[in-house]
Every structure is written in C-alpha cells, then in structure tokens.
Amino acid sequence: MNLVWLALRDYRSYASLDFHPDPGVNVLLGENGSGKTSILEAIGYLATLSSFRRSPDAALVRLGADAAITRGEFSSGPSGAVIEVETPATGRRRVLVNGKGGRSRADVAGVVALVAFLPDDLDLVKRGPAYRRDYIDDVAAQAWPAAATEQTEYDRVLRQRNALLRRDGRSADGATLDVLDERMSELGGVLLARRLAICSLLGPAVSELYADLGEEAEAVDWYYLAAGIGPVEGQPGAAELAGGLRDGLSGARRADLERRTSTVGPHRDDLVISIGGRDARSRASQGEQRSISLGMRLAAFHVLTERRGSAPVLLLDDVFSELDASRGRRLVARLPRGQVFVTSARAEEVPLVGKRWRVVTGEVTAE
C-alpha cells in the first residue's frame, strides 16, 4: 500500500500543495510549526476521515478559506484508488472514492490501510479506556471494512437510547427502551465479537514485540473487560455476546433510568493491560508505558499487513525524539518494508535511510 500523490488546497497552512512522495521512506524535516505534521495528518485524514490530532473538521480549513480540499491516490499492487474530501468550514464534508460518492469510514477503509505512531501515543496505555477502545476499533475497521459501519450503527442506537434516557429519565417509555435494548444488544454483540477477534490477533503480537523492543524481562499481557459482563475469555460468538449484553442491560435498567445514560455496553469497555502482573496504567514506569504503546502500534502494523496482504502506509510523527537511540533502532528494525512518512525537527535523530524533504511554511521541496 502506498500513497502515489497528495494534493492539498486550503488545508491548514497550505494554500496549495502537490506532493509526490517516494514509494519507500520519506523523511520530512523542518522547524516546529512548519507544517510537517499537517502533511501526515492530511494523509491520515484521507484514510480515516478524521484528524489524528482529534481536531474538528472546521479546524482543517485554512484561515479565511471556505473549504479545505484533500485529495490523494493510494495504490496497492495493480489496483489503486483516488480519495477526495471536501471539508467546508461549516456544514457537511463530501467524500469521493474513485469519483463516486462515498458515505463513510467503511468506504475508505476498503481501499486504504494506515498506521500512525504519534507523539502522545503514551495516552494509549496511560489514559482512559476510550483511547484503547479507539485503538481496537480503528484496527478492526481496517481489518474488516464492515466493522466501521457496525461501529457507526452501534453508536447510533446508543445515542438514541441516551437521548430517550436524558429526556425522560425515570418516566422513559419501557416498551421503547426494551426495543432499543434489544437492538443495542444485537449490534453490541457484533461489535464485541469483532473487538475480541482483533484483540486475539493483536495480543500475542504486542507481547512478542514488547519483548523485542526493550531489555525488560517482564511479560506484557491483557484482557478485555466488558462492562456489565466482566472479563471475556476466548472468543464467544456475536449471538452469545448479545445474550450477555441483554442480561447486562436489563440488570442496569434501574441505574440507567436514575443516571439518565447507558451505563452498560461496549462503549464502556476497557482493555486492561498488565506488565509482570502489575497494572500498566497506574503501576508501570513511563519507559515501560512508552514501549507498550510502541508495541501496540507495531502489532497493529503487523496484523494489518498479515490480513490485507500488503504493508499499510506508516506515519511516524516526531517519534524518535521521544525514544533513546537504541530503542529507536530496534523499532526501525521491526518495521516491515513499506511506505513510511517520518517527521522530525532534527535530521540526525532519524535512524532511517530514505528520501529527505525540507518543509518550510506552506512548501515541501526535495533535498
């Protein structure tokens, strides 16, 4: 999988950019604030239709412009796809995949695979369950494009249920809640089955890569904790999981009516990570957490390479400044061959050989 060209109009600080990267390693060098990360963000935006900086769409539009246009062609072996996104400062964005109207994440996930290593990846281990759920869902959506639509459908029914609870509280119509519970169990069961399937592929890869990355002898392990069900072992089917959710939801009905929100379901789950038996979130050192998060991203890369038959596009945003030299070299050694985009403020800290690009506000030139 590689990006053949990228064209930006009124995207962040770029009035206009046409970028033809190398199919191998691309190192983007420039001062802080020169717009290196914006290029990586734009590549990620085409692949996921969201900003990895968690910026709202309107923030992507260059100041004073009506809309940002992000276009790019990805090729995978003999097949290719052109993705175009028009992001207006206000209103809905428009997505075209090969000139035809796409609707959702599933449409782009079908044609692009991408893994990004970000400076704040420590959040994956350190912060709340939402970071880990997003990580799992993102890999699942790229492994099975249908999973992206399943996630959207579950979110939709959850929003409907929460709207009913928020508005009516204890007087919410029981029959309507029953039906929403039923739909939420079914869609939640499907979502859970996907998450467990992807976790069973990622888990062993994370443990193995973690062991490879550092000198630490302690083992990394994880389990999936389903809200209202408990820790889930093995891979139960969607129907069985839906059954568990159905019981969980009816058990939580009273509490949900009181608290006017859904307290049970995949939107409250967590992936509990441990290192040498200690909770990684609260009782691991910063260095250990950094290595675990690298292991998680690398595992995503390996699993997706395996599933899709070619290496995803890889983004490394200012990753090496956070790593000591030996860990950086070990990370590079574990990267399968494919197209890579690296940003850095200092050329000497990037242990990768490849085409070098100089980024100066609004322009990218080959060195």
Next chain:
Amino acid sequence: MYEAPVQRLIDELARLPGIGQKSAQRLAFHILHIEAEDANRLAGAIVAMREQVRLCRRCFNVTDSEECTICRDLRRDSSEVCVVERAQDIVVVERTQEFRGRYHVLGGSISPIEGIGPDQLRMRELVVRVDDEKIVEVIVATNPTVEGDTTALYLARLLKPLGVKVTRLASGLPVGGDLDYADEITLGRALAGRREL
C-alpha cells in the same frame, strides 16, 4: 442582499430540503423572468395542494377525499397491510406492481434524538385497524436504518400478541448487479439472511 421581495422569495426557497442559497437564487431569478401567468400557475398549484390535500382517514396516505384511491379500491386485499414511514414510500412500493394489499403511513420512525417516540407515530391507529379490518399480515417496510429497524421491532412486539403475522422486508443484493459492487454491509446482511435452494 437583494431587493426585499426578491430576498424574501430566496429565503423561502432556501428553506426547502435539498436547496441551498445558490439554487434558491437561481430559482428566484428564473421565476422573476418567466411569464406572469406561469408564475401564477406555480403559486396556485402550491396553494391548491395545501388546500385540497388531506390525509386518508384509514391509512394516512395523501388524498383529496376522505379515503385515498388505494383504500377505496375494492379489488385490493384488505387482509394485508404494508407499513411505511412516509406517504412517498407508498409510491415506491406501488411501482413494483407486486403488492395488492393496503398501506399504513406511520409518519416517521422511532428516534428519541428528534423527540419521536411511539406516541408521535400512528401506531395506535394501526392496532385499531388490525382489529377492525381483520388484517392477517402486517409487512413492515420501514427504512433499513437503526431507527427503521427499531421501529420494526417495536411494531412486531406490539402486534404479534394480537395474533397477526408480522414480516419485515428482506435486505440483500441489488438484482442484476455484480457481487463485487455490493458494499460489505449489504453483502453481510444478504449472507445473514441467505436461503436454502
């Protein structure tokens, strides 16, 4: 800003679904340049539709009399009812020429986000009809969305205790198309709802 009468029309047109500022301007200037007679006919058609059209007292389809033409048609099978979200969905089902029963327009689907619950939809009226009209089968043709599916499930739970058969339209592949043009979700549903040959 245009002169007040022009701007007023542009604003009104821009409130219509699917019409933005630019289209509204184009339409307004088009209307400004056509014959006065044509403009009057357009205005008259809008007024007349609003005055003459009402809802069928039985199925809530749009009609210009007490009951719609479908409900009045004695050749139609009164034991089968097809439930749709909106009146315009009836036309879509009618075009198939495959359904010879009657209809029931719910007026939307269950969506707490928009403040629509069963009480805002014509569910009670449907229950009454099932009883009064000796309906044997209710075919739920709500949209295949989260809201449409939720509404279908609600209807099934509401009506089954009355001893009526409740069915849902199948989701699946478009006919005459290639398998590789189907999106994953549609194909997934078609796979889940497969039939033995």
